[in-house]
Amino acid sequence: MIADLEKIKHFCAYQERCHSEVRSKLLEMKVYGTELEEFIAILIEENF
Numbered sequence: 001m002i003a004d005l006e007k008i009k010h011f012c013a014y015q016e017r018c019h020s021e022v023r024s025k026l027l028e029m030k031v032y033g034t035e036l037e038e039f040i041a042i043l044i045e046e047n048f
Contacts, residue, residue: 004031008039012048 011017011025021041026036
């Protein structure tokens with residue numbers, strides 16, 4: 001989980017991403033359900 005979170009943070013830091021791009025990338029990374037929603041919430045809280 002932590003490694004996936006760091007990967008998606010890097011993905012977002014590289015260039016500005018919209019929510020749908022981030023959601024699609026997480027699905028590609030096989031992150032689903034509540035974990036996916038938690039990742040998006042964390043990214044929003046941390047201003048990614």
